[in-house]
Amino acid sequence: MADESEMTTGRSSGLEPELGGALRSASGRSGLEPELGGQFRQEGVYVDELVCIGCTHCAHVARNTFYIEPDYGRARVVRQNGDSEALIQEAIDTCPVDCIHKVDYTELRELERDRVNQVIPVVGFPVDKAVISAQRRRRQSMMKARKNQG
Structure with missing residues (x-):
C-alpha cells in the first residue's frame, strides 16, 4: 500500500525499496545483484586455501565473514555480507601471506567451483x-x- 504522504503529494519519499525498475535497464547488470536493499557490494571475498597458513587473524577480525575450516585448519569465507567493508579490509590487511582476495562475483563462482576439487x-x-x-x-x-x- 502506498505511503500516506505519497498519496497526498503524488511523490515518493525515496525510502521505498527498489523493485528492480531502475536496475532492470542498466547496461552493466550481471543478473547476480539482489533486487532489494541498500548499497550492494560489487566484489566478493575469496581465500586461497592453498596459500593460507591458518594463522586465524582474519577469523578474529571479521568473525561473521571468515572461519577456520576444522578439517584442514585453513581460513574460509562463510558469508560474503557478514561484516562491513572496513572490517573485511582490516582482515585482508592482517593476513601475513596475502591469501585473501577481493574478486568479481562471476570469478568467485568459478573459484569456488574449482576449490571443490582441490587437494588441500x-x-x-x-x-x-x-x-x-x-x-x-x-x-x-x-x-x-x-x-x-x-
Whole structure:
C-alpha cells in the first residue's frame, strides 16, 4: 500500500525499496545483484586455501565473514555480507601471506567451483604426502562404489 504522504503529494519519499525498475535497464547488470536493499557490494571475498597458513587473524577480525575450516585448519569465507567493508579490509590487511582476495562475483563462482576439487594439505603436512593420502582415499571410495554397484 502506498505511503500516506505519497498519496497526498503524488511523490515518493525515496525510502521505498527498489523493485528492480531502475536496475532492470542498466547496461552493466550481471543478473547476480539482489533486487532489494541498500548499497550492494560489487566484489566478493575469496581465500586461497592453498596459500593460507591458518594463522586465524582474519577469523578474529571479521568473525561473521571468515572461519577456520576444522578439517584442514585453513581460513574460509562463510558469508560474503557478514561484516562491513572496513572490517573485511582490516582482515585482508592482517593476513601475513596475502591469501585473501577481493574478486568479481562471476570469478568467485568459478573459484569456488574449482576449490571443490582441490587437494588441500593439512597445515604442517607435506604436500606430497597429502596428495598421496588423497589419492588413496579416492581409490578406496571408488572401490566401495564398485562393490555397491556389482
